[in-house]
Amino acid sequence: MLGGGFFTYLAKTTAHRNTLQKCTRCNVLYNKTTDKCPHCSALNDTELSLQLSKRKATRLSLGKSMFIGAAVIILIMFLLKI
């Protein structure tokens, strides 16, 4: 049955989601069955803060370029109207 398969799939994905937890150190989701977070357990505090600041910097530059993109689009719209 197609419907039955779908519900099995849904149950499986829900169960999968329940096995994930957010790491308190690096805020990345990881499997509950592993006792240590695979993303940051290998890093010491200095390396972790470096990683986090790098991630933050990437997010900031992305926001900036999106803002510039929006400004350019508005400028083009403004110029085309005149």
Ligand SMILES: [Zn+2]
């Ligand atoms: Zn972690």
